[in-house]
Amino acid sequence: MNSLIDVENFSYWYSNTKKPALKDLNLKINKGERILIVGPSGCGKSTLILCISGLIPHSYSIGKIKGNITVGSENLQSTPPYHLKNKVGVVLQNPSAQLFALKVKDEIAFGPQNLGLPPDEIKQRVYFALEAVGMEKFAEKPLTELSMGQQQRICIASMLAFRPAIMVFDEPTSNIDLKTSRKILELIDQISNSHNITVIITEHRTKEVSKITERVIVLNNGEIAADDPQILKDITFCNKYGIQPIGVSLYRSLKAIKNSPRTLEVNNLSFSYDGNTVLTNVSFSIFEKESVGIMGDNGSGKTTLALLLAGILKPKEGTIVIDGKPIEKYKRKETIRKIGLLLQNPDDNILTTKVSNEILYAPWIQRLSDDEKAIILRDILDKMDLIEHRNKGSFKISYGERERVALSALLVSKPKILIFDEPTTGQDYKHKRLFINLAQKLNETHTLITISHDLEFLSAISTRTLVLDNGKITANQVNQNTAQNDSKRVTTESVLHSLVEN
């Protein structure tokens, strides 16, 4: 049988680089196959996605290509993906960055309009695509009113309007909570079945995605390291390449915190934006050197809570007390010595274009002398293992490194409490583990509050978990693995699971 996609001796170099991002790649993909591509950050996954979807060279054309990719019998380098007989649709990372129209139906109609199709045909395709993703009632809605999961559905629909034979997904669930991402994966499965679409997915959440894929390809340094559906069960292999193996959790044992003074107290906290209630009567307290996880789905009010705790938003009702004093009584200079907040996306935490300037932002604001700044910089670079990057550009370093830089910029103010808002979004297994180790180290000197929808990660990082659901705290649970009993580790995750399901 002839394969649908044929990658032959394919190499790719980005402009101004000597090392190829993809090296002599050979890959045959058959019609109807569903493939999961995994590998550590920088392994070439995203580049492969861009090449197979034709965005390289039809959108990004300044790199160098050797070899061929053919789809059906047509060469992808000479024909754009949307003009092929077997069309290729691509859904990139971060749905909100891909949508641009004002209304849902206009977003989906954009593709067929570009192909110059007649109005009736466009309308038919728009409603076909909306029906396929179960969003037919949302045709007239503005895109700004949609949730993350709904936006992802619209991204998928806007590609389905091309009637593609192949669909490529680059981390389709990286910004989405577990419940929603399961639904998105179900949807991909269903579309693939009912329209006979070949699916290629890259994803760090191997456990969930491998349920719907039948072939697993491991990429490393631009080469195929394995092409075996059973490979994710091979724990030594997975650890070598920094991929999350199936059936192993990020468990580590933690010490429960007892009898330490309360450092943060939240009493009857309520908050609303433009008349929409986000938090209602939230009360909890956190002890010194404790590591607390706050879990909740997208839109449950987690980020608002973080902004309130860091003193960026002001509470409408209720109080936040840090070390016996209400937060609004502190001056800004004093607040940053008490509490530091790392926002969700490390990119959003970057204010300057150079690593050393980024780290020294707070000392610069406080007008410390150059000598003082040099000492602070040396200490923090050493502690965070960033010395080799000190003179690099803030956006030239990897995602994980950028997060460490943003964290360093907080640590220079020596805050007692650190809040992490979704610190592992879009990060691979290796970085997740590195972050857990880093957090463990920081926990010796700091109180940690970690906000996440990743159950496994939370159960590995926190000694206690608060569950936030629709702006209310619905559970406040000491984690089982603090009992130092290995047999109970399954319970922690499953207990958290059951909390979420309810």
Added chain:
Amino acid sequence: MKEDLNYTTSGLDPRVKLIASFSFLMLITTIHDAFILFLSFIAVLCAWILAKLPVKTVVSFFKGISLLLAFMFISSTIFSRVMPKEQLMFIEIINLPVFGVIGIYEEVLLATIAFSFRTLSLVSVALLVALTTEPSKTVTVLRKLRFPYELTIMVVIAIRFIPLIVDQWKKLTAVAKVRGVETDGIRGRIKSIRRLFTPLIIHSIRRSAQLAYSLDARGFRSAKNPTTMEVLHLKRSDFLLLIFAGAQIALSVLIVLGVVSFQNFSITQWALNSIKF
């Protein structure tokens, strides 16, 4: 910032609305009589009421424009110096020792009143069209009027990016705050604008690079003649409005040619004279 307005859509074809508002624009630029311009403004207000625009929008619009108009009105009545070809009426307000006599020329005052009402009518007609037309329909119209496709998409993206940029700004302010930047108060705000402007531009550029991939993946500029999903058909009410627009254009042409003149029966002049005596 409010992310989206609630559009009360009228049944009229956006193209016709555009033509009608342009013909209105033509007509009121040819009329110089303050009272007739006042009447034209009242007429636009009636259209506002018919369109059932939300009161909130109307009030906030007048709040915004009244300050600007008041400033224009005061500055032009006081500081305009007309070189009189013939004798102009001068109304003395105050006689100051150093500055001399400060007062208003009656003609200048009338011209300013006329100008204010003209501006008000123009802006409210533009707002009426904008608020009663769906943005996506506007795109279709621009395409039908042979407006370049790339520019139309740019307009849409610009509208869509405003809330995203506001959101990004909020995030950057939060990051600056956690690093000890004081952003409250006027001084703090000005300082934070200076500090956060560059990062905002950098983040926006990065974001637009992502969007570019998405547009290319969907075949942007792949066909020479991209089509539109919406098809516009003219209805009876559209033809009525077209006739009305035609009448307006005809009238303004007649005024310019001097066939019709409001000079002989200027109501404003008559009203002023009757006040004086």
